[in-house]
Amino acid sequence: MSTDDIRGRLTGLSDSDVPLVIAVLAAVYAAYVLAGVAFGYGLRGQLNSIANLTFYVGVFGMLALALNLHWGYTGLFNIGVIGFMGIGVYVTAVVSKPPVAEAGAAQVGGFGLPLSVGIAAGVLAAAFFGLVVALPALRLRADYLAIVTVAFSEIVRFSLMSRTFQSFTAPDTIDVAVGGVQLFSVDPSVDTFGLGGGGGLILNYSDPLEALLRTLFLWDPYLGFVAFVERNYIPNNPKPVLDGLLYGALLLVAVGLFYLLLSRIGKSPFGRVLKAIREDEDAANALGKDTNRFKLTAFVLGAALMGLGGILWYSSRGSVTPPSFRPNITFFIWIALIIGGAGSNTGSVLGGAVFAGVLYEGPRYLKNLVETAFDLGDAPRSFGDAVAAFGSLDPVPFVTYTLDSVSQLRLVIMGLVLVWLMHNRPEGMLGHRKETASSVDLSRPDGAGAAGKQTATDGGDDR
């Protein structure tokens, strides 16, 4: 008994996987710094490159965690992630953008409320739409749910693009009257609001970073730090670089908070029911759990987290446009989750980091490395010109064309990686540590339970 207990504790320790995550992150960062050295980056360039990498590690980690709640824990096949992200960002924008009269740069104004209110509204809106989708759709088979969610995310994108919602004019005064008796009259500061149509929205609210630091009374110390860096390390205008770094760091903190929240959920009785639903919904139902309710809660919570992830991804940019909300990003997040291993929170963070560092940003760095190492000249304009050069036994145009198309080829690589993973390691890097619904260790102590530990990647759903 006691040896079993100790064994259990030991596996529990190695299951924490934190050293692995740190090692992988360190390796990715080291590779990027080395690449920066090869490019001859100065301090500014290095910091920029690190800030950029951190940003993507952060957002993909966060969104993979949110998706893990849907797929890894509950077995809900949601491929409409980008729809919830888009709703979060756009609602935040509409609520927080200043009215046109106050800041004339934008075509469409907003309600001009503080950014914190906007973010809260965005998250709530994402949760609300999560409820709208989930209420009817959760009864569906996994593959039907997939099609419904991806169709939903496309409907969201069409709505963002449409002229119908492009711009509304708010009335100058709103009279609240009951039975012909005017109670009071409101004069809203908002003049126009809307989703901006195909041109998107200019996010001309106060900079999120500045707003946060001002709230924490850290803005002046931060400016002092920026001035210090400007005097000693980076002579001209280091603020954008430092902003990027700080924002990346905040994203990593957000990833940590997501992780804590999801770990708490996973270990709670609520989380155990979710895992039971993933393994066998009928059995969970038979044990008296109202599985639909649990699934609904999990879906809404995940959708809210996706909304927040979307807000943190896009709201620090100068503008948002509907093409950013194509289904591709949903699939990026899925690939990140599958690389890391569905069902494992550490795996999700790890998958986000590996995806961002290797698959998402890596090919571009590789291209730059090759271009720095060899002077290959200009790339041919089309595939035909590139192949034609083979006639004169000159592979260089093909290589340059390939490098030039790296932004498309990385998607090919992602696709192939996904196929390879599904063939060879469907449980991902850490998915074999997927937490089971049971609170006690179910595997046989002699290791014969290895076969039993093989986890289904289908969320326990046979169809």
Place this chain on the structure above:
Amino acid sequence: MSISETYVRYRRTLSEEPLTIGVALVALWMGWSLATGLATGGIRISSLAAYVWDGLLRGLIIGLAGIGLSMTYSILNFANFAHGDYLTGGAFAGMATSYLVAGIGEESVGSLLLVGAGGSVFGGALGIGITTAPVAVVLGAVVAGVAAIALALAVDRIAYRPIRGESGIALLITSIGVAFALRYLLQFVFGAGVRGTTAAGSVPRVSVPAVDGTFRVTAHDAALVVVAGGLMVGVHLLLQRTKLGKAMRAMSDNEDLAQITGIPTERVIRTTWIVGGGLTGIAGYMFVLWKGTLGFNDGWLLLLLVFAAVILGGIGSIYGAIGGGIVIGLTASVSVIWIPSEFGRAAAFMVMIVILLFKPEGIFSGRATA
């Protein structure tokens, strides 16, 4: 009858009735606004006819592409997200052939084979069209079918067969990977630009009189109707007159049982890919010929509508796929009477979602009639 039983029955009726009630309300409203629109002259009968014609043609393409998706969905038990990219692949291969046949000797073979990537050759200048270059078009359609078959078989061999026994979701995720790889490989080779492929100005057209005006029918419309209709009849005969249809039905019901009764399941699967892939490739070519533009995203953009058609018609039923395709096509086109035009596709998706929620086995009674 106990209370709980009544309650269950009440719940059951409630879950089945909303469809009827909702559809009836929406239909009433649509009928009313259409009637008033027609009465007041807000909607012209001729433009309504033009929408219906456009939707019908769109539906034929969706249905043709849907047959293959429906068959593989029911037999292999997974939603193939790469299906749209088979369509694009077929369309590119077919158009490359058409360009080559129409333009050989005038333009460089490379630009022709790349379907004028980067604006090197223009379909309009080559006079691609069913009347101006019939040989090029027919050959193109054939090659499109063959190329899509080859693509479907190769993908099946590489990506799907090794994990044949896995769950539908594992295969679905794999197919998303395949779709990514195929789509962006096509972009890598053929470029990202959307190119015009036909000599749109020189396509013969007739004006069909409607009550208060005319709507246009082009030669490409006619070609599409002939090809799609012919292929659908052909598939119908193939599945009715040969044992293939029966074998496919047996497999979609219970693959293991089919196997022990002596049905060569792998061969049936291969035949399914051949039939489905061929139809999809030709659908892609006819789509591109009909709309006159070609881009690497075409198939992906059509895919969700094809899914909508297949689900609407009931997975596994080829008649369902055709009928569902026409319903979806009509929805996407005719809905602009009631809602802003940018929501045509959204309306088609909504129809699909409603069907999935209330009648997931499809509206055409859901019998697998393959």
